[in-house]
Amino acid sequence: MKRIVLGIFLSLAVFQAAAQRRVTVSGMVTDCATGETLLGAGILSGRLGAVTNEYGFYTLTIPGGKTEITWSYIGYKPITQSLDLQKDTTINIQLQASETLQAAMVSAQKDAGIKSTRMGVLEVPINAIKNTPVLFGEADVLKVIQMMPGVQSGSEGFSGLYVRGGGPDENLLLLDGISIYNAEHMLGIFSVFQSEAVKKVTLYKGSFPARYGGRISSIIDVRTNDGNMKEYHGCVGVSAISDKLHIEGPIIKDRTSFSASARGMHTILFDRLIHAFGSPANYYFYDLHGKVTHRFRGGKDRLFLNFYNGLDEFYYKDEQADQETTANTRLSVRWGNLVTALRWNHIFSSKLFSNTTLAYNRYKMVMGTDVHAKGFYGDGTSMMQDVTFDYHSGMRDWSFKTDFDYTPVPQHLIRFGGEYIFHRFVPETVALLMASDGSGNGLDKDYGGEGVRHYGHDASLFFEDDMALGEYFSVNPGLHATLFATEGKAYFSLEPRLSLKYSTPAGIAVKAAYSRMSQYVHLLSSSQMSLPMDLWVPITKDIRPEKSDQGSLGVYFDGLKGWEFSLEGYFKWVDGVLEYKDGVNFMVGTSNWENKVEMGVGRAYGLELYVEKTTGKTTGWLGYTLAKSERRFPGGSISFGQWFPYRYDRRHNLNIVVNHHLTDNIDLGATWSFCTGGTTTMPERQAITADPGGQVKQTDMISHRNNYRLPASHHLNLSANFHRKHRRGESIWNISVYNVYNRMNPNFVFKNLTQRYDPASGSYVKQVELTKLTILPIIPSVGYTYSF
Amino acid sequence: MKRFLHILTVLALVSCTNKMEFVMESLPDQLLLTAQLKSSESTHAVYAAVGNNHTVKPAPELEMVCTVGGKDITLTREVVSKEDGLLREPWRKYTFDGALAPGDVVRISARTADGQFSATTESTIPPLPxxxxxxxxxxxxxxxxxxxxxxxxxxxxxxxxxxxxxxxxxxxxxxxxxxxxxxxxxxxxxxxxxxxxxxxxxxxxxxxxxxxxxxxxxxxxxxxxxxxxxxxxxxxxxxxxxxxxxxxxxxxxxxxxxxxxxxxNPDGSTxxxxxxxxxxxxxxxxxxxxxxxxxxxxxxxxxxxxxxxxxxxxxxxxxxxxxxxxxxxxxxxxxxxxxxxxxxxxxxxxxxxxxxxxxxxxxxxx
Incomplete structure (x- = not known):
C-alpha cells in the first residue's frame, strides 16, 4: 500500500514538474511581401500574450508542451500554429496583408488603447493618415493627430500641437527615436513627416512610459519603414502644392534594404520661371528622408542608418534703379532640420533585446538681408554702400542612447536603459557688416557675429515594469532620472511614473495614472503668434527646468464588437513655464533673452471622450474635449501675477472622422472639426494715466493678457480616393475639398485703430477693429499618386 | 517683419481678408481717476474724466475729498490754462494743498451729486528711501x-x-x-x-x-x-x-x-x-x-x-x-x-x- 501511494505521489510530482516547465518563444514578425517589421503585432497563447516592440521583436514565456499560438496584426491575416514546445524557441513569422480590414486578435497586452495598462495613449491608424481628408489632399500625420481628443492646433489649418493645455515646445516628436525640434513647414500648414515613409505613430498624452523624458505634454513616436527587403517598390505623386517621390527596395535581398523619400513644393522646381514672370519673391520647402537597414546573419543583429533633411526658405529680391542711384536688395528667411542616426538592434537571448542609437540633430533658423546701393550725385561725387545683416538661431544635439527589453516571465515586461545628449544652443546671433567706398559718404562697421553659446549635458536613466497581477489587474510603475548640467549648475530630477488598470470580463476597464515630467529646453514664442523666428532656448543657471505633475483617471469599454469607448479626465500642474514679459520686443534683440522672460506656473484640466469604430467598411472616430488652461507669473512682470487664460486655451474641441470603403476602388473620407476660438489681447476700454512728471494721457486699458475670446471655428472636409490597378502598379486619384462650406475661420487676427464719428459727443472717437486673415477658405484640390 | 511675412505668405495662397464681427460689449460710461502724489510736493493734482470702450469725455462736476491722517481736505477744481496743456483735453484737474509724510494713509473719494459716479481709493505713502x-x-x-x-x-x-x-x-x-x-x-x-x-x-x-x-x-x-x-x-x-x-x-x-x-519796439517787435x-x-x-x-x-x-x-x-x-x-x-x-x-x-x-x-x-x- 505504501508503495502504491508513493508511486502515485511520484507520478503526480512528475506531471506537476512537466506542467510547470516554461519555455520562451521569441522572434520577429514581418510582412511577408516586403520584409517590413510589424510593430505592435499581437501574439496570443491561451490567456498569455505579448506584442512586438518598436523593432518588431516579441518574446512570450508560456508553459511547455503542446500549445497553440496565434500571431496577428491589423490589416493582416492571422497565423495560428499548433506547437509542442520543449525548450526556448525562435519563431520568425511573416504575415500576409489582407484586403479586408479586420481587428487584430485580442492580445493580453497592448502598447496603446483599451488593452494597454496606460491611459492617454493612442495609436494613430496608418490607413486613417492616408484616407483622412486634409488640406490640399496632402496626407499628414500631425493633422490627423490634431483630431484626437486632448489635442488641438494653435490656429485653424496649422499643424502645431497643443496637448492638454501645453505649448508647442512641450511635445517630444521622435523620428525613429530621434527628436525633431521644428516639425513644420509653411508656418505649420504641413508637417515634416511624409506618410509614405511612416509605419507607426503613437501619441502619449499622459501616463508617459519611463523610457521617455525631456518634454512635459506629449510624446509623438513616429516609426518609419525599413524598406522592402524583397522587391523594389515606390510611388510618385503630384498634389496641388507639392511633388513627392518614394523608392524602397533591397540592396542585398533579404539582408539589406533602403527607403528614400523626397518631397518639395512646386515652386522649388519653377524658381526661374517665377522670376521670369516678374515676381520678386518665392517660397518653397523640401524634405529628404532616407534609411538603410541591414540584417546580419544569425538574425540576432540589425543595423539602421537614418537620414533626414528638411528646409523652408522664403526670399525676396528687388532691384531699383534711376538716373542717379541703383539699389539691389535681397531678404531671405530659412529654417530647417538635419537628423542623422545609426542604430543597432541586438537580441541577447529569447528574453533580452537591446537597441543602441548614436545620433546627430541640428535645427537652424537664419534671417538675412543684403543691400548694395550706389549713387552718383550732380556735383560729381559718388557713394557706394554695402550692408549685410544676419540673424541666426539654432541648436545641435549629439546623443547616445541604449535601452533594453527584458521579459523574464510573461507577467513582467521590464524596460531599462540610459541616454546622454550633449546640447549646443545659440539662441541669437546678430551680425552686421557695413562697407563703403571710402569716399566718406558711407559707413564702415563690423559688428557682432558671435552669439552667446549655451552648452548642456543631459544624462538620464530609466526603469519600468509592465506587470500583470492576475487576470484583471495590471500596473506599470517606472522611474526616469535626469541630470542636466549647464553653466556650472546641475539640475537633478526624479520622475516617477505609475499606471494602473483594472478590467472586467464585461469589457469595462478603469485606469488611473500619475506622471512627473521635466523639460530642459523652451520655445520662446510671443503671445501674439508663433513663427519660425521663435527661439529655442536652454535652461541656464537662472532659468530652471520646467516640471509637470499630471494625474488622470478614465473608464473604458470595448464590449461592443468593433467599437471602443473611453472617457478620461486629467489635471496637470506645470512649474517653470516661460513667457515674454509685458512690453518686451520679441523680435531681434540683444544677447539678454533671459532678462526678457519670466518664469511662472500653469494649470490645465479637462475631460476627453473618445469613440472609435475599428472594423467594417466604415471606420472612424469621434473625439470631444472639454478643457481649460491658465497661467500665472508670480514675479509680476506679466499681468501683475494674476491667473490669465493661456494663449491656446480652448473650452470645447470636437472632431468627427469617418472613412468609408465604398468599393474596392473607391475610398471616401469626411471630417468635421469644431473648436472654441482662441484668445488674443484687446483693449477693454479707454482710460487716462498720469506720469510722475505730471503728463496725463489717454490710453488703452488692458487688465490682463489674452482677455478676448475669438469666435469659434469649424469646417468640413471631404475627400475621395479612386484606385485603379495597372499591370505594374496602382494609381490613385485624390479629389478633396477643404472647408466645404467656406467657413471664414480666422488664421491670423490683426487689430486696427480707426476713427468713427460719434453723434452723441459730436466728435471723432477711436475705435478698435479686428481684421481677420483667412488663408484657408474653400480649397478644392486634386492629386495623383502612382505606386509601383 | 512679421506682418510683412504674413502678407507674403498670403500671396502664395488663396486668401481673404475681412473684418470680423468684433463683438465687444458696449460698456457704460465709467469714472476715470488718475494722480501721482509725492511726499516732496505741497500741492497735489488729481485728474478726472469719464470713459467707455472708445472714448474719454469730460467728467461732470465732482465732489472730491482727500483724507489724510483723519483730516478731510476738499479738492478744488482748477481752471486750466494753455500752459497746463489741458485746455482741449477732456480731463478735469482737481488740486489740494497739504504735506504728505511717509506712513500717511491717503484716501481719495469722488462722487457726483446725483450719485451716478462714485469712487474711492486708499494708499499709504511708503517709507522714505x-x-x-x-x-x-x-x-x-x-x-x-x-x-x-x-x-x-x-x-x-x-x-x-x-x-x-x-x-x-x-x-x-x-x-x-x-x-x-x-x-x-x-x-x-x-x-x-x-x-x-x-x-x-x-x-x-x-x-x-x-x-x-x-x-x-x-x-x-x-x-x-x-x-x-x-x-x-x-x-x-x-x-x-x-x-x-x-x-x-x-x-x-x-x-x-x-x-x-x-x-x-512800441509795436512789440524786438x-x-x-x-x-x-x-x-x-x-x-x-x-x-x-x-x-x-x-x-x-x-x-x-x-x-x-x-x-x-x-x-x-x-x-x-x-x-x-x-x-x-x-x-x-x-x-x-x-x-x-x-x-x-x-x-x-x-x-x-x-x-x-x-x-x-x-x-x-x-x-x-
Whole structure:
C-alpha cells in the first residue's frame, strides 16, 4: 500500500514538474511581401500574450508542451500554429496583408488603447493618415493627430500641437527615436513627416512610459519603414502644392534594404520661371528622408542608418534703379532640420533585446538681408554702400542612447536603459557688416557675429515594469532620472511614473495614472503668434527646468464588437513655464533673452471622450474635449501675477472622422472639426494715466493678457480616393475639398485703430477693429499618386 | 517683419481678408481717476474724466475729498490754462494743498451729486528711501553710428541704502537754473527755470533692470525704462549703486529758455536781444520710494512712454487699477534728494554788426 501511494505521489510530482516547465518563444514578425517589421503585432497563447516592440521583436514565456499560438496584426491575416514546445524557441513569422480590414486578435497586452495598462495613449491608424481628408489632399500625420481628443492646433489649418493645455515646445516628436525640434513647414500648414515613409505613430498624452523624458505634454513616436527587403517598390505623386517621390527596395535581398523619400513644393522646381514672370519673391520647402537597414546573419543583429533633411526658405529680391542711384536688395528667411542616426538592434537571448542609437540633430533658423546701393550725385561725387545683416538661431544635439527589453516571465515586461545628449544652443546671433567706398559718404562697421553659446549635458536613466497581477489587474510603475548640467549648475530630477488598470470580463476597464515630467529646453514664442523666428532656448543657471505633475483617471469599454469607448479626465500642474514679459520686443534683440522672460506656473484640466469604430467598411472616430488652461507669473512682470487664460486655451474641441470603403476602388473620407476660438489681447476700454512728471494721457486699458475670446471655428472636409490597378502598379486619384462650406475661420487676427464719428459727443472717437486673415477658405484640390 | 511675412505668405495662397464681427460689449460710461502724489510736493493734482470702450469725455462736476491722517481736505477744481496743456483735453484737474509724510494713509473719494459716479481709493505713502551718496565725473563718449563724433557727459553714481525686504524705487534728475541775462546798455534781468534732462541709463544693470545695452549695441543705448524705476533684486548687498549719464548739451542747452527781448519796439517787435547770460545750474538727484503697485504701474506706462513700444512686435502691456468704483490709478511715492551745484557758466550769444542777435543763440563751447 505504501508503495502504491508513493508511486502515485511520484507520478503526480512528475506531471506537476512537466506542467510547470516554461519555455520562451521569441522572434520577429514581418510582412511577408516586403520584409517590413510589424510593430505592435499581437501574439496570443491561451490567456498569455505579448506584442512586438518598436523593432518588431516579441518574446512570450508560456508553459511547455503542446500549445497553440496565434500571431496577428491589423490589416493582416492571422497565423495560428499548433506547437509542442520543449525548450526556448525562435519563431520568425511573416504575415500576409489582407484586403479586408479586420481587428487584430485580442492580445493580453497592448502598447496603446483599451488593452494597454496606460491611459492617454493612442495609436494613430496608418490607413486613417492616408484616407483622412486634409488640406490640399496632402496626407499628414500631425493633422490627423490634431483630431484626437486632448489635442488641438494653435490656429485653424496649422499643424502645431497643443496637448492638454501645453505649448508647442512641450511635445517630444521622435523620428525613429530621434527628436525633431521644428516639425513644420509653411508656418505649420504641413508637417515634416511624409506618410509614405511612416509605419507607426503613437501619441502619449499622459501616463508617459519611463523610457521617455525631456518634454512635459506629449510624446509623438513616429516609426518609419525599413524598406522592402524583397522587391523594389515606390510611388510618385503630384498634389496641388507639392511633388513627392518614394523608392524602397533591397540592396542585398533579404539582408539589406533602403527607403528614400523626397518631397518639395512646386515652386522649388519653377524658381526661374517665377522670376521670369516678374515676381520678386518665392517660397518653397523640401524634405529628404532616407534609411538603410541591414540584417546580419544569425538574425540576432540589425543595423539602421537614418537620414533626414528638411528646409523652408522664403526670399525676396528687388532691384531699383534711376538716373542717379541703383539699389539691389535681397531678404531671405530659412529654417530647417538635419537628423542623422545609426542604430543597432541586438537580441541577447529569447528574453533580452537591446537597441543602441548614436545620433546627430541640428535645427537652424537664419534671417538675412543684403543691400548694395550706389549713387552718383550732380556735383560729381559718388557713394557706394554695402550692408549685410544676419540673424541666426539654432541648436545641435549629439546623443547616445541604449535601452533594453527584458521579459523574464510573461507577467513582467521590464524596460531599462540610459541616454546622454550633449546640447549646443545659440539662441541669437546678430551680425552686421557695413562697407563703403571710402569716399566718406558711407559707413564702415563690423559688428557682432558671435552669439552667446549655451552648452548642456543631459544624462538620464530609466526603469519600468509592465506587470500583470492576475487576470484583471495590471500596473506599470517606472522611474526616469535626469541630470542636466549647464553653466556650472546641475539640475537633478526624479520622475516617477505609475499606471494602473483594472478590467472586467464585461469589457469595462478603469485606469488611473500619475506622471512627473521635466523639460530642459523652451520655445520662446510671443503671445501674439508663433513663427519660425521663435527661439529655442536652454535652461541656464537662472532659468530652471520646467516640471509637470499630471494625474488622470478614465473608464473604458470595448464590449461592443468593433467599437471602443473611453472617457478620461486629467489635471496637470506645470512649474517653470516661460513667457515674454509685458512690453518686451520679441523680435531681434540683444544677447539678454533671459532678462526678457519670466518664469511662472500653469494649470490645465479637462475631460476627453473618445469613440472609435475599428472594423467594417466604415471606420472612424469621434473625439470631444472639454478643457481649460491658465497661467500665472508670480514675479509680476506679466499681468501683475494674476491667473490669465493661456494663449491656446480652448473650452470645447470636437472632431468627427469617418472613412468609408465604398468599393474596392473607391475610398471616401469626411471630417468635421469644431473648436472654441482662441484668445488674443484687446483693449477693454479707454482710460487716462498720469506720469510722475505730471503728463496725463489717454490710453488703452488692458487688465490682463489674452482677455478676448475669438469666435469659434469649424469646417468640413471631404475627400475621395479612386484606385485603379495597372499591370505594374496602382494609381490613385485624390479629389478633396477643404472647408466645404467656406467657413471664414480666422488664421491670423490683426487689430486696427480707426476713427468713427460719434453723434452723441459730436466728435471723432477711436475705435478698435479686428481684421481677420483667412488663408484657408474653400480649397478644392486634386492629386495623383502612382505606386509601383 | 512679421506682418510683412504674413502678407507674403498670403500671396502664395488663396486668401481673404475681412473684418470680423468684433463683438465687444458696449460698456457704460465709467469714472476715470488718475494722480501721482509725492511726499516732496505741497500741492497735489488729481485728474478726472469719464470713459467707455472708445472714448474719454469730460467728467461732470465732482465732489472730491482727500483724507489724510483723519483730516478731510476738499479738492478744488482748477481752471486750466494753455500752459497746463489741458485746455482741449477732456480731463478735469482737481488740486489740494497739504504735506504728505511717509506712513500717511491717503484716501481719495469722488462722487457726483446725483450719485451716478462714485469712487474711492486708499494708499499709504511708503517709507522714505535713503540716498546716501551721489558722485559725478565728466566723461567723453562715442557711439556706434557716429564714431567720429565725441560727446561729453556728466556721469553719476548713486548709492542707495537698501533696507530689508523687497523695495522699489524711481530715480530722476531735475535741473534748476538761476539765470542772469546781460545786454550792453541794458539792466541785467534775472529769471529762473527748471527742466528734466534726459537720463541715459541703458548701460547700468540696475536702472535697465538687467537688460544692459552697451554703447556698441546695434540699436543704441536708449532704454525702455522711461521713468528709471528699479527694484532691489539686483542689489548685491545692503547698498545698491546705480549709474547713469546726462549729456552736457542737454544740461546747458539754452534753447529751451524762453528768453525775452532786452528791449522791445512800441509795436512789440524786438529792438534788442540779450547777448549773454550767466547760468547757475543745480541738479537735484531725486530718489523715490514706491509701493509695488506703483512700481508695476510706472513700468507699464513707462514702456509705452519710452517711444519704443510697437504693438505689432511687442507683448501687450496690462495697466493696474486701484480705484474702487472707477477705473484708474492713484499712485503715491516718497522722495529723498541730493542737490549738486554745477560751476557757473558764462554764455555769450553774440550780435551781428547791426546789433541783432546771431542766428544760433547757443554757440557755447564745452
Amino acid at each position: 535713503t540716498l546716501s551718496k551721489v558722485d559725478t565725473v565728466t566723461v567723453r563718449t562715442k557711439n556706434l553710428w557716429q564714431p567720429k563724433v565725441e560727446s561729453k557727459h556728466l556721469r553719476f553714481k548713486v548709492s542707495v541704502d537698501d533696507p530689508k525686504g523687497e523695495n522699489w524705487y524711481m530715480l530722476n534728475v531735475l535741473a534748476r537754473y538761476d539765470i542772469t541775462m546781460h545786454a550792453e546798455g541794458h539792466p541785467d534781468k534775472e529769471i529762473s527755470d527748471t527742466r528734466s534732462p534726459k537720463i541715459d541709463s541703458g548701460d547700468d544693470p540696475i536702472l535697465s533692470e538687467g537688460v544692459v545695452i552697451s554703447n556698441e549695441e546695434l540699436f543704441g543705448t536708449l532704454s525702455t525704462n522711461a521713468f528709471h524705476i528699479f527694484s532691489d533684486t539686483l542689489f548685491e548687498g545692503a547698498v545698491g549703486e546705480a549709474s547713469f549719464k546726462i549729456d552736457y548739451n542737454d544740461i546747458f542747452n539754452t534753447q529751451f529758455l524762453n528768453i525775452p527781448p532786452a528791449e522791445s 529792438k534788442y536781444m540779450y547777448d549773454g547770460l550767466t547760468l547757475a545750474a543745480t541738479l537735484d538727484v531725486n530718489l523715490y520710494g514706491l509701493p509695488l503697485e506703483e512700481y508695476n504701474y510706472l513700468k507699464a506706462i513707462g514702456i509705452r512712454a519710452s517711444g519704443f513700444f510697437f504693438s505689432d512686435f511687442m507683448e501687450p502691456i496690462a495697466i493696474p487699477d486701484n480705484v474702487e468704483g472707477a477705473d484708474g490709478f492713484i499712485g503715491v511715492m516718497s522722495c529723498e534728494k541730493i542737490s549738486i551745484k554745477l560751476p557757473i557758466r558764462e554764455i555769450t550769444f553774440g550780435n551781428d554788426d547791426s546789433g541783432n542777435p546771431s542766428s544760433d543763440p547757443n554757440p557755447f563751447k564745452i
